[in-house]
Amino acid sequence: MNKPVQEKSVNGPDWARAIADPAAFAREQEQLGHVWTVIGLTTDIPNDNDWFRATLGGRSIFVQRFGGELRGFENKCAHRFYPLRTADRGNGVIRCGFHHWQYNKDGLAVGIPKCQELFGVTPRELDARLSPVEIETCGILIFGRFPRADVKQSLLAFLGPGYDIIKALCVAEKPPHYLERKVAANWKLCYQVTLDDYHIVAVHPDSFGKDGYMDVKRIRYFRFGAHSAFPEGVPIKRMAELCAKGEYRPKHYCIMQYFPNLIMVHSPVVAYNWYVIIEQYVPQAYDRTLLRAWFFPLPNPHQLTQWWPRLKQKLAAPWVPLAMRLFWPKILKEDHDVCELQQTIASQIDAAPILGLQEERIAWFEQSYQAAIGQAPAPKP
Amino acid sequence: MDNKTPKATIDALSPTWADALTDPGAFTREQSQLGHFWTFLGLTSDAPHDGDWFRATLGGRSIFVQRFGEELRGFENKCVHRFFPLRTADKGNGVIRCGFHHWQYNKEGRAVGIPMCQELFGKTPRELDAHLNIVEVATCGMLIFGRFPAPHATETLEDYLGDSFEILQAFCKGAKAPRHFSRLIKANWKLCLHVALDDYHIVAVHGDTFGKFGYLEQRVTRYFDFGMHSAFFNACKDADALTTMLAAVRDGTYQPPTYRTFNIFPNFAAAHSDTLDRWYITLHQYLPLSVDRTIWKIWYFPSPFPLPKKSWFRTLVSNYIALWLPLAVRYYAGKVASEDQQVCERLQTIASQAGGSPIIGLQEKRIAWFERAYDIAMGAVPARKRLKGGRA
Numbered sequence: 001m002n003k004p005v006q007e008k009s010v011n012g013p014d015w016a017r018a019i020a021d022p023a024a025f026a027r028e029q030e031q032l033g034h035v036w037t038v039i040g041l042t043t044d045i046p047n048d049n050d051w052f053r054a055t056l057g058g059r060s061i062f063v064q065r066f067g068g069e070l071r072g073f074e075n076k077c078a079h080r081f082y083p084l085r086t087a088d089r090g091n092g093v094i095r096c097g098f099h100h101w102q103y104n105k106d107g108l109a110v111g112i113p114k115c116q117e118l119f120g121v122t123p124r125e126l127d128a129r130l131s132p133v134e135i136e137t138c139g140i141l142i143f144g145r146f147p148r149a150d151v152k153q154s155l156l157a158f159l160g161p162g163y164d165i166i167k168a169l170c171v172a173e174k175p176p177h178y179l180e181r182k183v184a185a186n187w188k189l190c191y192q193v194t195l196d197d198y199h200i201v202a203v204h205p206d207s208f209g210k211d212g213y214m215d216v217k218r219i220r221y222f223r224f225g226a227h228s229a230f231p232e233g234v235p236i237k238r239m240a241e242l243c244a245k246g247e248y249r250p251k252h253y254c255i256m257q258y259f260p261n262l263i264m265v266h267s268p269v270v271a272y273n274w275y276v277i278i279e280q281y282v283p284q285a286y287d288r289t290l291l292r293a294w295f296f297p298l299p300n301p302h303q304l305t306q307w308w309p310r311l312k313q314k315l316a317a318p319w320v321p322l323a324m325r326l327f328w329p330k331i332l333k334e335d336h337d338v339c340e341l342q343q344t345i346a347s348q349i350d351a352a353p354i355l356g357l358q359e360e361r362i363a364w365f366e367q368s369y370q371a372a373i374g375q376a377p378a379p380k381p
Numbered sequence: 382m383d384n385k386t387p388k389a390t391i392d393a394l395s396p397t398w399a400d401a402l403t404d405p406g407a408f409t410r411e412q413s414q415l416g417h418f419w420t421f422l423g424l425t426s427d428a429p430h431d432g433d434w435f436r437a438t439l440g441g442r443s444i445f446v447q448r449f450g451e452e453l454r455g456f457e458n459k460c461v462h463r464f465f466p467l468r469t470a471d472k473g474n475g476v477i478r479c480g481f482h483h484w485q486y487n488k489e490g491r492a493v494g495i496p497m498c499q500e501l502f503g504k505t506p507r508e509l510d511a512h513l514n515i516v517e518v519a520t521c522g523m524l525i526f527g528r529f530p531a532p533h534a535t536e537t538l539e540d541y542l543g544d545s546f547e548i549l550q551a552f553c554k555g556a557k558a559p560r561h562f563s564r565l566i567k568a569n570w571k572l573c574l575h576v577a578l579d580d581y582h583i584v585a586v587h588g589d590t591f592g593k594f595g596y597l598e599q600r601v602t603r604y605f606d607f608g609m610h611s612a613f614f615n616a617c618k619d620a621d622a623l624t625t626m627l628a629a630v631r632d633g634t635y636q637p638p639t640y641r642t643f644n645i646f647p648n649f650a651a652a653h654s655d656t657l658d659r660w661y662i663t664l665h666q667y668l669p670l671s672v673d674r675t676i677w678k679i680w681y682f683p684s685p686f687p688l689p690k691k692s693w694f695r696t697l698v699s700n701y702i703a704l705w706l707p708l709a710v711r712y713y714a715g716k717v718a719s720e721d722q723q724v725c726e727r728l729q730t731i732a733s734q735a736g737g738s739p740i741i742g743l744q745e746k747r748i749a750w751f752e753r754a755y756d757i758a759m760g761a762v763p764a765r766k767r768l769k770g771g772r773a
Contacts, residue, residue: 198482199482201482202482203480216497216501338480338481342463342466344443344466345466347409347441348457348464349464351461353462353463353464354462354463354502354511359501
């Protein structure tokens with residue numbers, strides 16, 4: 001495992017093209033729209049007819065609850081391409097604000113004012129439909145993708161062992177805490193920083209990097225499908241097995257990156273309080289990204305037996321979200337400053353990076369990326 | 382050029398002259414070609430001490446120039462490891478160390494300090510042999526020029542500047558750190574440059590300064606082209622004035638008679654102009670930022686050329702006035718720059734409509750010369766023999 005990874009720098013010379021070129025970015029997003037991508041949480045739409053707006057493959061979409069079912073559609077009326085949803089979230093039937101066309105849960109236009117007079121047919125004969133988005137959930141995470149004839153992989157197959165892990169850990173009774181941050185840099189630059197454990201000394205000198213570089217022997221990276229993880233302590237397969245049986249009680253920090261742009265962390269935060277952190281770098285333009293982040297207490301944490309740690313944990317618990325909101329944006333800012341500076345010379349990137357062992361997962365990510373946008377064969381699982 | 386019998390021959394520009402005014406792809410290609418020609422980067426006074434550096438732009442790329450003792454070195458401002466900008470301010474002092482992972486480079490641009498190198502990369506820094514991209518740097522007096530190396534870029538700066546090398550050197554002899562200002566222009570750099578190479582617009586655009594006394598008298602308006610560059614001497618009877626000037630500069634007797642400007646390809650100019658009773662040198666650069674954004678940088682300082690002898694009283698008055706001259710120069714240069722800026726920005730608004738060649742008159746002749754040099758730089762036409770060396 002721990003051999004030099006010079007040769008693993010698989011990024012072709014074009015790996016950075018979509019970082020500096022709007023047209024290449026649009027093509028990239030088009031392709032990534034067919035990859036299972038987190039678009040929101042089930043806790044965002046708990047009630048019948050609740051909906052939220054999201055971005056998938058560079059396009060505006062929305063997800064709506066119909067009873068027990070979630071449906072997703074491109075946010076574009078079939079009539080004259082008006083956005084059906086013009087807010088971030090809401091509740092109500094799908095009715096276009098431009099000419100009052102109304103759609104049912106299959107995305108079929110069923111209510112069309114003056115249909116017979118103006119279009120000469122009934123709505124059923126007209127058969128106008130919204131573009132559907134395929135939806136699946138895992139835990140509270142809602143994944144979506146645009147359908148395509150050759151894209152058949154289920155979410156379970158796509159996530160592999162990650163499916164059981166997400167299902168067990170992404171459980172929240174209350175809606176998670178949320179924060180977001182705008183970054184003036186390409187989403188890949190943002191995501192790559194999270195896959196890099198080598199920058200901590202230079203970029204986070206008074207937190208993660210305070211004690212110097214990480215010991216190479218301590219680090220073991222796992223690759224599964226298009227994803228990767230850095231769990232301390234337990235191999236990823238074992239972790240998935242324990243999660244499936246409901247017996248996983250983490251003792252160490254773990255970060256997992258799910259292709260294309262999701263990050264999941266579980267970590268002790270303050271005084272034995274464990275949290276799950278979900279982050280997502282949503283591409284908005286070739287040089288703009290929105291970080292969305294959610295955090296909530298880890299379900300089924302390790303039970304403390306001694307009274308003193310238990311008391312500390314209990315006393316600290318109400319203050320953890322506040323502490324997170326104070327500390328975490330500082331770390332994010334340090335990373336995002338780096339990304340924004342990198343973006344300023346993105347058009348000058350014309351070679352492959354030199355990736356060391358603590359950046360190994362960037363090479364894995366780029367392999368998955370090239371496979372997804374059709375530049376390279378898919379990596380063997 | 383024979384200016385005695387002005388025949389209104391109209392030079393046509395190549396049909397592609399306006400492509401890079403509005404098309405980002407064409408602009409990127411253009412800049413990457415121009416990066417192989419000696420381009421003005423800054424002044425030695427920007428990096429006077431050991432370890433001083435400043436950031437600049439060359440061929441559309443961020444670069445920096447750093448002093449190592451007596452020597453100036455230039456590098457692309459991009460760490461080879463993960464492409465982070467090594468310099469994130471306009472100027473400073475210190476070793477070349479990347480802020481992302483602390484890779485450190487020596488004056489050859491080689492990564493000599495790599496944290497955890499053996500553990501993470503399986504090699505020593507020497508074996509890894511990671512190098513910054515080099516920018517070739519040369520100076521002419523206090524002017525620093527640079528270019529990206531290329532097999533065809535073999536001409537020395539001295540040969541490239543030709544006759545103007547010694548003249549530019551003389552222009553900034555003894556100058557300390559010149560005053561300067563800059564402005565952002567929402568127009569393509571070539572449109573700005575065309576205005577600088579045009580002496581015909583003065584009446585319409587600079588009605589109360591240069592154009593106050595009407596159009597230039599064509600009979601005594603002298604243009605010279607040498608290498609890829611050009612010069613304009615105002616109110617000059619001597620048809621061979623460039624040679625005469627060069628000789629006078631060489632033996633140290635040169636005194637500026639009238640306004641004279643040298644435009645150095647691609648985007649640099651140096652002029653002397655009379656300001657009340659002294660002469661001032663102004664340096665100009667039109668720095669291309671993007672297809673429709675340019676930074677116009679202007680430096681100004683008193684001319685080093687000897688002044689004519691005066692009575693003690695006139696000398697006293699003159700020295701008193703000289704105290705206030707920087708303010709006057711700043712005011713007039715700023716005013717003229719604003720007028721030109723407005724013209725350039727209006728040109729840019731319909732730049733995508735610029736089909737065909739403009740109609741170039743005699744007092745815009747240098748635009749045609751510039752565009753001919755530009756075509757050569759773009760590889761659109763082969764260099765003619767007379768353009769190869771800079772000597773007239």
